[in-house]
Amino acid sequence: MAEQKQIRLKIDDREVTVPAGTLVIEVAKRLGIEVPSFCYYPGLSLQAACRMCLVEVEKAPKLQTACTLVAVDGMVVHTNTEPVRKARRDMLEFLLTNHPLDCPVCDKGGECELQDMTFRYGADSSRFVELKVHQPEEKWSELVYFDMPRCILCFRCVRICDEGMDVKALGVGSRGVYSAIIPNRGDHLECEECGMCIDICPVGALTSGTYRYKTRPWEMKYVATPCAHCSNGCKTTLSVRNNQILRANNRDLSGFNREFLCAKGRFGFDFVSHEARLKFPLVRENGAQKPASWEQAVRIVAERLKAIRDRYGPEAIGVLGSNRTTNEENYLLNRFARATLGTNNVDHHRTADYAGLAAALGEEAPRAMLRMEELREAKAILVIGNEPSYQNPLVAWQIRWAVRNGGARLYIINAQPIKLRRRATCFVQADEAEALRHLASGGGQLSAETRHALQELETEIRKESDVAIVFGAELYAKAIGDLVDFGRQLNGQTRYMALGDYANSRGASDMGLLPEFLPGYERVSDAAARERFGRLWGTELSVVAGLDARAMLNEAGEKIKALYVVGSNPVKTFEVPAEKLARLELLVVQEIFPTETTAVADVVLPAASAYEKEGTFTNTAGDLQMLRKAVDLPGVRSDFDILRILAHQLARLGLGQPFAARTPEEVLEEIRQHVRGYAVSLANLLAGGAEPVHPVLEADPKAYDVPVGAIFSSRDTLFSSGSLTRYLKMVRSVNEARLSYEELRNAK
Amino acid sequence: MSAALYELKTAVGALLKGFAVTFRNLWRKPVTEHYPDAPVNFMPRYRGIHVLQRDENGLEKCVACFLCAAACPAQCIYIEAAENTAENRISAGERYARVYNIDYSRCIFCGYCVESCPTDAITHGHGFELATYDVTALLYRKEKLLEPWPPQKTSAPAPLA
Ligand code: SF4
Ligand code: SF4
Ligand code: SF4
Ligand code: SF4
Ligand code: SF4
Ligand code: FES
Numbered sequence: 071m072a073e074q075k076q077i078r079l080k081i082d083d084r085e086v087t088v089p090a091g092t093l094v095i096e097v098a099k100r101l102g103i104e105v106p107s108f109c110y111y112p113g114l115s116l117q118a119a120c121r122m123c124l125v126e127v128e129k130a131p132k133l134q135t136a137c138t139l140v141a142v143d144g145m146v147v148h149t150n151t152e153p154v155r156k157a158r159r160d161m162l163e164f165l166l167t168n169h170p171l172d173c174p175v176c177d178k179g180g181e182c183e184l185q186d187m188t189f190r191y192g193a194d195s196s197r198f199v200e201l202k203v204h205q206p207e208e209k210w211s212e213l214v215y216f217d218m219p220r221c222i223l224c225f226r227c228v229r230i231c232d233e234g235m236d237v238k239a240l241g242v243g244s245r246g247v248y249s250a251i252i253p254n255r256g257d258h259l260e261c262e263e264c265g266m267c268i269d270i271c272p273v274g275a276l277t278s279g280t281y282r283y284k285t286r287p288w289e290m291k292y293v294a295t296p297c298a299h300c301s302n303g304c305k306t307t308l309s310v311r312n313n314q315i316l317r318a319n320n321r322d323l324s325g326f327n328r329e330f331l332c333a334k335g336r337f338g339f340d341f342v343s344h345e346a347r348l349k350f351p352l353v354r355e356n357g358a359q360k361p362a363s364w365e366q367a368v369r370i371v372a373e374r375l376k377a378i379r380d381r382y383g384p385e386a387i388g389v390l391g392s393n394r395t396t397n398e399e400n401y402l403l404n405r406f407a408r409a410t411l412g413t414n415n416v417d418h419h420r421t422a423d424y425a426g427l428a429a430a431l432g433e434e435a436p437r438a439m440l441r442m443e444e445l446r447e448a449k450a451i452l453v454i455g456n457e458p459s460y461q462n463p464l465v466a467w468q469i470r471w472a473v474r475n476g477g478a479r480l481y482i483i484n485a486q487p488i489k490l491r492r493r494a495t496c497f498v499q500a501d502e503a504e505a506l507r508h509l510a511s512g513g514g515q516l517s518a519e520t521r522h523a524l525q526e527l528e529t530e531i532r533k534e535s536d537v538a539i540v541f542g543a544e545l546y547a548k549a550i551g552d553l554v555d556f557g558r559q560l561n562g563q564t565r566y567m568a569l570g571d572y573a574n575s576r577g578a579s580d581m582g583l584l585p586e587f588l589p590g591y592e593r594v595s596d597a598a599a600r601e602r603f604g605r606l607w608g609t610e611l612s613v614v615a616g617l618d619a620r621a622m623l624n625e626a627g628e629k630i631k632a633l634y635v636v637g638s639n640p641v642k643t644f645e646v647p648a649e650k651l652a653r654l655e656l657l658v659v660q661e662i663f664p665t666e667t668t669a670v671a672d673v674v675l676p677a678a679s680a681y682e683k684e685g686t687f688t689n690t691a692g693d694l695q696m697l698r699k700a701v702d703l704p705g706v707r708s709d710f711d712i713l714r715i716l717a718h719q720l721a722r723l724g725l726g727q728p729f730a731a732r733t734p735e736e737v738l739e740e741i742r743q744h745v746r747g748y749a750v751s752l753a754n755l756l757a758g759g760a761e762p763v764h765p766v767l768e769a770d771p772k773a774y775d776v777p778v779g780a781i782f783s784s785r786d787t788l789f790s791s792g793s794l795t796r797y798l799k800m801v802r803s804v805n806e807a808r809l810s811y812e813e814l815r816n817a818k
Numbered sequence: 819m820s821a822a823l824y825e826l827k828t829a830v831g832a833l834l835k836g837f838a839v840t841f842r843n844l845w846r847k848p849v850t851e852h853y854p855d856a857p858v859n860f861m862p863r864y865r866g867i868h869v870l871q872r873d874e875n876g877l878e879k880c881v882a883c884f885l886c887a888a889a890c891p892a893q894c895i896y897i898e899a900a901e902n903t904a905e906n907r908i909s910a911g912e913r914y915a916r917v918y919n920i921d922y923s924r925c926i927f928c929g930y931c932v933e934s935c936p937t938d939a940i941t942h943g944h945g946f947e948l949a950t951y952d953v954t955a956l957l958y959r960k961e962k963l964l965e966p967w968p969p970q971k972t973s974a975p976a977p978l979a
Binding site: 172173174175179207282283284285286288289 | 881882883884885887888898899900901911912913936937
């Protein structure tokens with residue numbers, strides 16, 4: 071982009087140089103001068119509704135609104151003169167004309183912008199003696215409540231819902247003092263229930279159904295940690311009081327998601343304290359699961375694993391990992407399987423072909439991986455497959471931001487008319503893999519019409535440079551090769567993001583929960599890699615090719631005699647009949663909730679959830695972030711601890727080595743040193759930032775050997791989150807949650 | 819001689835002065851409190867055990883705003899809030915205190931809570947008999963702090979306006 075013209079202006083006698091086109095309010099912010107504002111919100115359209123930001127500009131006849139005033143060369147601005155102070159006082163007096171000032175009961179009290187402004191700039195009394203206009207509070211949905219008298223009509227909510235969310239569920243009705251925000255269905259909302267409007271409201275007019283009247287902001291401690299649900303890795307700030315999470319929002323705006331959270335990140339924390347949580351180990355005895363102590367349960371698991379291994383050999387044991395456990399836990403599970411048990415039968419529910427993408431990119435990976443933050447700055451975006459608005463809400467938010475504020479062009483290829491098409495420059499409805507084949511090599515089975523549409527898209531996209539490509543699980547193996555071939559033909563540096571399903575889907579893959587890969591995608595068949603990890607883990611690693619998840623499940627009771635499942639529900643995800651798993655000699659499940667799989671397990675070990683432990687998650691774009699522990703649940707143990715204890719127990723039976731690392735940090739250190747792409751700097755990570763990871767693989771045609779059906783998305787919506795879905799009481803309480811994926815999409 | 823006389827004069831003078839005070843007070847009402855035989859008389863602003871007040875309809879005045887807990891330098895006030903519903907209306911506002919505890923093993927009777935209360939819900943009563951052998955008994959729950967309803971004659975005095 072061309073160098074922007076710089077201009078000089080003076081604010082409160084301080085000279086400053088800024089790029090032309092900057093708003094005066096932003097210039098003041100840069101100088102650390104506060105210009106009070108309500109309706110101004112960076113990234114949303116300008117409204118100039120509240121008149122709180124009035125400043126004096128020399129040579130201008132009247133006070134000007136700093137939020138709409140573009141700085142020009144030689145401008146002289148005063149933000150703290152008597153006319154300005156008086157204007158602020160008067161504006162606040164107007165805003166408070168009908169305001170109830172019931173701060174003691176108002177949820178916003180203590181963190182209310184109106185309170186703060188009145189305290190700082192307001193008058194001590196009001197000249198209005200008229201009766202205040204009052205309206206009773208309205209419940210718009212289970213999650214969104216509206217208290218009209220508190221509203222100061224800044225229209226932030228209307229704009230965030232329209233421009234930010236592309237939902238347009240809020241509008242303004244009536245005139246004058248009777249003006250009020252109204253929901254799209256008259257008396258209630260039908261929307262995405264993201265709660266963005268609640269968070270962005272500067273006052274207590276919009277309140278959250280989950281947090282209403284529970285406590286006050288200064289009574290809680292705040293824990294910022296990555297969201298436990300989808301793969302986008304939003305930072306959510308959990309508000310904790312008395313070992314209970316009371317709300318989640320984006321208080322510190324410290325994540326790459328900034329103000330964004332979807333319904334799950336904002337309201338989907340209540341599973342943590344759900345009464346159905348598993349709180350003690352269960353051991354099957356004479357056909358029925360009975361509560362057991364941790365000592366008993368772990369001893370039984372260790373003894374039986376050892377016995378099965380001795381009798382049938384290590385290949386009779388399978389290990390199924392999770393999309394939600396931390397990198398450290400995945401790494402340890404990998405070690406547990408390959409070093410302690412000695413089997414390569416390790417897999418997880420793969421929701422995106424991260425290995426395929428890394429292999430296709432090869433050396434290019436560090437430059438060609440698209441980070442979540444970069445997506446919002448992209449100038450041209452190609453979305454292939456997936457339904458980001460529902461499956462990857464932050465990705466969709468970033469794309470909308472890029473289109474809205476950066477003028478990005480959006481190109482979409484999807485078999486379904488996904489919601490983002492409304493913002494697209496070009497949308498082609500076609501089977502994704504076929505379309506790609508066509509783009510890369512001119513082949514593919516497509517109708518003439520689709521081919522024509524694709525050609526148009528291609529012509530346009532070839533004019534772009536630095537295209538950001540975002541794709542779903544529809545593309546895997548060979549199709550990713552086609553994609554990267556196509557991307558290489560485009561101008562500039564093409565970057566890619568594969569979209570997976572869950573909080574640490576990417577981490578599970580990177581940490582090698584795949585039969586053929588050690589951590590960092592080093593091949594099991596590679597003797598040097600085996601040797602290196604073998605030395606690290608104190609044993610020789612097996613070279614016998616491992617089974618993938620489907621093969622393990624198919625062989626359950628046949629070749630596979632024992633299955634060790636961590637945070638996964640294969641009965642549901644892979645649709646294996648429960649009876650089949652019941653034929654195993656040993657089924658051990660580490661889980662946080664009862665599932666169809668725990669029901670047939672021989673031993674169930676209750677695990678801690680993502681909000682109850684430390685460690686790291688890698689989001690789908692390869693941003694590594696640290697988890698912070700918010701609460702404790704008595705009885706459960708982190709998957710990390712469970713694996714450690716079990717390895718210790720097995721070592722006592724003469725199998726493998728106990729794990730020396732006692733904390734996730736120690737394992738992270740090992741990961742940083744030994745896993746390709748994970749040698750990140752700790753400082754930023756510890757400070758709560760995100761660090762990019764990108765394992766570099768040698769170009770490897772074998773990477774495309776992925777069986778059909780090995781990689782698939784669960785197609786979660788805004789209101790579902792895999793096996794956690796049924797325990798998300800608040801998220802499930804809204805009407806929209808009852809709509810199916812197709813209905814939800816078509817409702818819009 | 820004159821020295822002895824002077825001595826005597828000052829001694830008698832001092833005695834007379836002293837007894838004058840005694841005699842003057844003989845006719846005054848005694849200030850002695852005959853506690854525990856008789857109830858104690860308090861100055862109206864005495865800061866004793868707190869009383870949570872009710873409004874004229876018997877609803878609790880406290881709206882669980884947590885300001886008293888925030889103001890308390892001894893951090894001895896613990897509150898859990900909940901929302902009033904049509905079926906279960908406890909206070910006049912939207913919120914009420916589901917739990918309201920004051921820990922008298924920590925309270926220093928500074929009166930900051932009373933000062934900070936926007937609804938005049940918490941007041942100092944004139945209760946002072948806190949002695950106990952069991953320190954946990956010093957944790958007073960809302961039920962114990964609340965003004966009884968319907969009002970009883972013997973309850974704490976009305977809050978200061
Ligand atoms: S919105 Fe702010 S000023 Fe208004 S009642 Fe609530 S806390 Fe007080
Ligand atoms: S919850 Fe989200 S989608 Fe619904 S009205 Fe608010 S901003 Fe719009
Ligand atoms: S509800 Fe809140 S965000 Fe919306 S206009 Fe009113 S004050 Fe602004
Ligand atoms: S977009 Fe994903 S990571 Fe972000 S809040 Fe929603 S579920 Fe959580
Ligand atoms: S007693 Fe008063 S200050 Fe304390 S919580 Fe209740 S209303 Fe607030
Ligand atoms: S912030 Fe400028 S008018 Fe509202």
